[in-house]
Amino acid sequence: MSKNVYLDYAATTPIDKQVLKSMLPFLKQNYGNASSLHTPGRKANQAVEKSRATIAHATGMQNKEVIFTSGATESNNLAIKGTFQALNAKFNSLKKLHFITSNIEHHCVLDSFAYLKKKYPKNVEITYLPVNEKGLINPDILAKALKKNTVLISIMMINNEIGTAQPLKKIAQIIKKQKKARSQDQNPMPIYFHSDATQAPSYFSIQCSAYGLDLLTINAHKIYGPKGVGALVIKKGVLIHAINHGGGHEFRKRSGTLNVPGIVGMGKAIELAEKNRDKNIEKITKLRDYFLNQISQKLKRIKVNGSLKKRTPNNINISFLGVEGESLLLLLDKKGIYVSTGSACSSNSLQASHVQLALHNNHLRAHSSIRFTLGKFLLKSDLDYAVQEISKAVNRLRKISQGINQKSECKKS
Amino acid sequence: MSKNVYLDYAATTPIDKQVLKSMLPFLKQNYGNASSLHTPGRKANQAVEKSRATIAHATGMQNKEVIFTSGATESNNLAIKGTFQALNAKFNSLKKLHFITSNIEHHCVLDSFAYLKKKYPKNVEITYLPVNEKGLINPDILAKALKKNTVLISIMMINNEIGTAQPLKKIAQIIKKQKKARSQDQNPMPIYFHSDATQAPSYFSIQCSAYGLDLLTINAHKIYGPKGVGALVIKKGVLIHAINHGGGHEFRKRSGTLNVPGIVGMGKAIELAEKNRDKNIEKITKLRDYFLNQISQKLKRIKVNGSLKKRTPNNINISFLGVEGESLLLLLDKKGIYVSTGSACSSNSLQASHVQLALHNNHLRAHSSIRFTLGKFLLKSDLDYAVQEISKAVNRLRKISQGINQKSECKKS
Numbered sequence: 001m002s003k004n005v006y007l008d009y010a011a012t013t014p015i016d017k018q019v020l021k022s023m024l025p026f027l028k029q030n031y032g033n034a035s036s037l038h039t040p041g042r043k044a045n046q047a048v049e050k051s052r053a054t055i056a057h058a059t060g061m062q063n064k065e066v067i068f069t070s071g072a073t074e075s076n077n078l079a080i081k082g083t084f085q086a087l088n089a090k091f092n093s094l095k096k097l098h099f100i101t102s103n104i105e106h107h108c109v110l111d112s113f114a115y116l117k118k119k120y121p122k123n124v125e126i127t128y129l130p131v132n133e134k135g136l137i138n139p140d141i142l143a144k145a146l147k148k149n150t151v152l153i154s155i156m157m158i159n160n161e162i163g164t165a166q167p168l169k170k171i172a173q174i175i176k177k178q179k180k181a182r183s184q185d186q187n188p189m190p191i192y193f194h195s196d197a198t199q200a201p202s203y204f205s206i207q208c209s210a211y212g213l214d215l216l217t218i219n220a221h222k223i224y225g226p227k228g229v230g231a232l233v234i235k236k237g238v239l240i241h242a243i244n245h246g247g248g249h250e251f252r253k254r255s256g257t258l259n260v261p262g263i264v265g266m267g268k269a270i271e272l273a274e275k276n277r278d279k280n281i282e283k284i285t286k287l288r289d290y291f292l293n294q295i296s297q298k299l300k301r302i303k304v305n306g307s308l309k310k311r312t313p314n315n316i317n318i319s320f321l322g323v324e325g326e327s328l329l330l331l332l333d334k335k336g337i338y339v340s341t342g343s344a345c346s347s348n349s350l351q352a353s354h355v356q357l358a359l360h361n362n363h364l365r366a367h368s369s370i371r372f373t374l375g376k377f378l379l380k381s382d383l384d385y386a387v388q389e390i391s392k393a394v395n396r397l398r399k400i401s402q403g404i405n406q407k408s409e410c411k412k413s
Numbered sequence: 414m415s416k417n418v419y420l421d422y423a424a425t426t427p428i429d430k431q432v433l434k435s436m437l438p439f440l441k442q443n444y445g446n447a448s449s450l451h452t453p454g455r456k457a458n459q460a461v462e463k464s465r466a467t468i469a470h471a472t473g474m475q476n477k478e479v480i481f482t483s484g485a486t487e488s489n490n491l492a493i494k495g496t497f498q499a500l501n502a503k504f505n506s507l508k509k510l511h512f513i514t515s516n517i518e519h520h521c522v523l524d525s526f527a528y529l530k531k532k533y534p535k536n537v538e539i540t541y542l543p544v545n546e547k548g549l550i551n552p553d554i555l556a557k558a559l560k561k562n563t564v565l566i567s568i569m570m571i572n573n574e575i576g577t578a579q580p581l582k583k584i585a586q587i588i589k590k591q592k593k594a595r596s597q598d599q600n601p602m603p604i605y606f607h608s609d610a611t612q613a614p615s616y617f618s619i620q621c622s623a624y625g626l627d628l629l630t631i632n633a634h635k636i637y638g639p640k641g642v643g644a645l646v647i648k649k650g651v652l653i654h655a656i657n658h659g660g661g662h663e664f665r666k667r668s669g670t671l672n673v674p675g676i677v678g679m680g681k682a683i684e685l686a687e688k689n690r691d692k693n694i695e696k697i698t699k700l701r702d703y704f705l706n707q708i709s710q711k712l713k714r715i716k717v718n719g720s721l722k723k724r725t726p727n728n729i730n731i732s733f734l735g736v737e738g739e740s741l742l743l744l745l746d747k748k749g750i751y752v753s754t755g756s757a758c759s760s761n762s763l764q765a766s767h768v769q770l771a772l773h774n775n776h777l778r779a780h781s782s783i784r785f786t787l788g789k790f791l792l793k794s795d796l797d798y799a800v801q802e803i804s805k806a807v808n809r810l811r812k813i814s815q816g817i818n819q820k821s822e823c824k825k826s
Contacts (some may be wrong), residue, residue: 006453012446012670020440027433033425036681037742038751040419070483070641073669108659108668115658221670226440228483228641228672242658245528246486246521255521256486257425257634259641262675329450332505338451 003336005110005382009222009314009375010160010199011340015265016224022268023226026261034258035247048228051267058232058270059216067232067250068263072198073108075217075232078243078254079194080112080154085213086239087125087151091189095127098150098199102166103128103139104355105156106196129155134307135164135359143174148182152192157211158199161355161371162306162344163315165204168195168317172212192238198230201273202280202376203312214238218270220262224376225269229262277374284374285313291372291383292316298391305359305369319356319369323397326368331393337386340371416749422709422727422788423573423612424753428678429637435509435681436639447671448660451605457673464680471683472629472646473620480645480663480806481676485611486521488630488645490606491656492669493525496628499652501536504602509538511563513534515543515550515579515769516770519609520570526567535740542568542684542776547720548577548772556587561595565605570624571612574755574768574784576728578617581608585625597770611635611643613791614686616725617694627651637789638682641674689789697787698726702795704785707730711804717784718772731767732782736810741783748798753784 006014026047032040034048042300049063056063060242080099087097101113116124127145137155153175155166175193182189187288194215197206201223208216215238234240234253246255273280295302301321320328325341332339342353356366419427439460445453447461462476469476482488493512500510514526531539540558542550566588568579568673588606595602605786607628610619614636621629634644647653647666659668686693708715708731718730733741738754745752755766769779785799 008446008449008451008453011449011454012444014444015440023440027428027436029427031425031427032751033634034419036421036424036751037739038421038753039749040421040744040751041424070487071669072671074483074657077657077659102539107661108657111658111661111668111702112680132794206716226672226674227670228675244487244490244521245524246490248520248524255524256484259483259639262641263640333451336452338445338449338453340449340451341691388772 003382003385005337005378005386007337007339007372007374007378007386010163010371010373012221012227013224014377015226016269016272017116017274019225019265019268023265023354026264030260030371032260034260035249044258047264048258051263052270054267054381055218055231055233058201058206058274060209061233062236064251065236065347067167067234067253068266069230069232069254070228070259071230072106072196072219074243075219075230076106076108076117076196076281077112078232078240079108079215079217080152081116082240082243082253083152083194083238084116084120085241087190088120089241090239092123095149096123099124099126100142100145100148100150100153100329101126101128102131102155103358104131104153104159104161106198109154109156109196110354131164131358133359134164134309134310135305135355136307137166137171139167139170139174142171144177146174148185148187149189150178150191151189152194154194154196154218157195157197157204158312159306159355160199161353162317162359163199163373165308165310165312167310168211168213175212190239199312201270202266203277203284203314205277208233208235220266220269223269223273224263226262229259229266231266232235235405240270248382280376281313283376287374287380288313288316290300290380291374291387294383294387295390299394300386305356305367314374316372316374318363318368318372320394321365321368322401323368323394324401325368325370327397328390330392331397332389335389335393341369342371416795416798418750418791418799420750420752420785420787420791420799423576423784423786425634426637426639426737426788427790428639429682429685431685432441432638432678432681436674436678439677442455442675445673448662449758457671458599460677461671461673464676467680467684468644468646471614471619471687474646475620475649477664478646478649480647480666481671481679482643482645482667483641483672484634484643485519485609485630485632486630487656488643489519489521489609491645491653492628492652493522493565494529494628495656495666496565496605496607496651497529497533497537497652498654500603501533502654505536507511509536511560512537512539513555513558513563513566514539514541515544515568516550516771517544517574518567519573519611522567522609523767539711541555544577544771546772547723548572548575548718548768549720549723550579550584552580552583552587554627555584559587559591561598561600562602563591563604565607566600567607567609570608570610572615572719572768573612574766575730575772576612576725576786577719578725580723581624583772588625603652612725614683616690616727618690621646621648632681633679636653636682636686639675642672642679644679667676693789694726696789700787700791700793700796701726703730703793703802704787707796708803711800712807716778718769727787728752729785729787730782731785732778733807734778736781736807736812737781737814738781740810741803741806742811745802748802748806750802754782755784
């Protein structure tokens with residue numbers, strides 16, 4: 001019997017039936033443009049505003065603070081480049097703008113910073129915080145990295161490859177202190193805190209105030225919603241320039257006809273994430289623990305990447321020493337088990353994951369890693385099948401690589 | 414009996430059933446991330462590439478020349494800002510870059526240029542071509558506006574408000590001549606031709622070579638496809654920088670997880686537009702002529718805005734003199750007839766349409782205009798009903814405004 005065990009929920013999730021059901025009227029009879037003044041337009045607009053209110057509620061923000069985008073990549077680009085542009089226009093003559101991020105952020109965060117640094121070398125300086133071997137930032141290092149001209153700190157909530165949960169609340173305390181000092185020093189520079197929470201909503205609160213966040217990135221297709229839609233939550237007063245210009249949609253922060261069905265689906269996905277979070281955490285934690293336990297019993301020479309304690313319950317990232325991750329991925333694929341070696345975005349690259357290297361700087365270990373990400377449609381029996389096949393495949397690959405090693409040792413001797 | 418007569422197809426279109434059917438598997442069981450290496454990922458990727466090939470075929474370009482975006486606004490922003498950034502990086506030290514566009518372009522084109530001019534005043538100069546009273550550019554004026562440093566000409570194929578079809582082929586000839594002259598003068602500056610063809614594919618060929626285009630913007634929701642997806646076709650060799658940075662998707666020109674269902678739907682929408690173009694033109698031209706004929710018989714003091722000859726068959730834009738367009742829109746809305754006063758994007762603004770003013774600079778006429786845009790789901794009986802209700806509403810509004818004018822004249826005397 002052919003199985004289909006999807007263990008790549010961090011790459012994308014199936015759409016929840018309730019989400020699709022909420023979208024269908026807007027893919028069918030309710031097709032109005034949300035900017036149109038007539039009844040079909042107003043119906044579309046009402047649906048958009050309902051979704052905006054749901055997200056505002058989930059993030060503890062005002063409706064007007066929620067900006068819909070085409071996804072997390074656009075949201076992160078907007079958060080980073082948009083605040084830079086606004087603050088550079090305001091403080092350009094005064095001094096350089098300093099940014100803090102971590103070296104395990106998603107490519108779209110790192111590449112946005114790299115773009116700024118390359119394009120505005122005189123106006124931008126960036127500190128990339130290291131992580132420890134558990135994949136966690138040290139808030140003390142962040143505190144020491146702060147400068148008088150630090151304007152934005154961008155630290156992801158949950159890492160997409162190894163699932164570690166960063167100490168955002170501690171960072172918020174440090175920023176609060178810094179703000180107080182700036183106020184005393186009459187330093188006019190704002191300091192914003194942004195987090196890419198793409199991987200979070202199914203398992204973590206996304207209340208901005210709980211983490212002291214000024215900017216929050218979320219998207220839909222990682223939480224059982226549709227692809228092609230995301231949001232950037234922007235606290236009132238944050239200085240930010242639009243990237244896309246046009247009709248002035250989204251409070252002049254993001255132009256373009258609103259993707260009504262996508263936005264409706266995203267609202268439903270966030271609503272379900274909020275409603276089912278506790279249930280999801282319980283279910284997925286049990287499955288994850290069971291999976292890890294079974295794998296550990298069946299296979300030796302494995303290493304879990306990233307803290308097991310400060311982690312989203314749905315991610316388990318394992319290095320199978322002596323095995324090439326991509327070969328394992330392809331063998332499992334043949335058995336109907338779908339995993340990834342890193343983030344989906346960099347799947348086509350042969351480079352070792354920058355996240356893995358940041359933890360242990362061990363290329364062999366990085367190349368032997370597999371990301372298993374679990375989700376709500378998984379059954380225990382799926383995991384039993386997966387463990388069995390993973391075990392077979394790893395043993396097979398280790399035998400092959402042992403053979404190659406022996407051969408090359410023969411040649412050497 | 415309550416009617417629903419949608420006459421706002423230029424704002425957005427219902428999704429064709431065949432389009433939705435093509436999308437549904439990707440909203441349900443085929444949920445893979447197109448960047449993932451496993452089978453679900455490859456299935457998603459194959460669907461994306463099929464859609465890319467459809468669009469490449471329709472535009473007469475190579476697959477690699479088709480870049481998926483979140484819609485026409487993003488495509489136009491990318492075309493304009495992306496080429497500026499690339500060319501500015503290359504020629505910055507040499508001279509200013511000169512752009513030519515028209516003053517009846519969509520807001521996202523005009524606002525992208527305005528952004529460049531504001532942000533790079535020393536590096537950018539822009540010529541806005543006027544249009545004649547028929548809403549058409551004069552190619553001779555464009556030829557005279559050309560400079561040695563003109564790098565991009567952006568002229569829309571079909572105007573979204575008044576439906577006029579610009580003389581792109583003539584412009585292409587002028588550009589060809591210019592290119593020849595530059596080659597003789599050893600002028601290294603390229604000159605690109607971009608067109609926003611958002612309103613075109615249902616009624617006009619979008620073959621880039623037919624118009625000498627280097628860059629072409631299209632989107633899905635104006636041609637019976639889904640909202641939230643578009644494309645920018647970029648001819649090989651065109652220098653362009655990405656706006657969104659991240660995983661390096663879309664040949665490093667547009668990062669972000671691909672909106673697989675949207676892209677599949679867009680491919681199907683383009684396929685249908687190609688297949689049914691002749692049929693659509695015939696049907697819609699008949700309906701449009703019938704509608705205009707009926708309206709002209711029933712009402713005096715009306716003026717059609719824009720050339721009737723050089724025009725998309727689905728647009729008829731009429732000024733009902735003595736009537737305030739928005740009041741008419743709202744009265745018709747109550748009768749289940751859905752029209753617009755200008756583009757949907759600027760519906761919330763009380764300013765007179767920049768397009769109308771460019772034609773006749775008559776604020777009263779601009780404010781009395783209504784855009785009727787027809788589409789393939791319309792019936793003749795819908796138009797009979799619409800004509801009857803438009804006639805009633807216009808007469809009613811004219812009576813009211815006459816009353817007001819008489820009163821104010823009484824006060825004066």
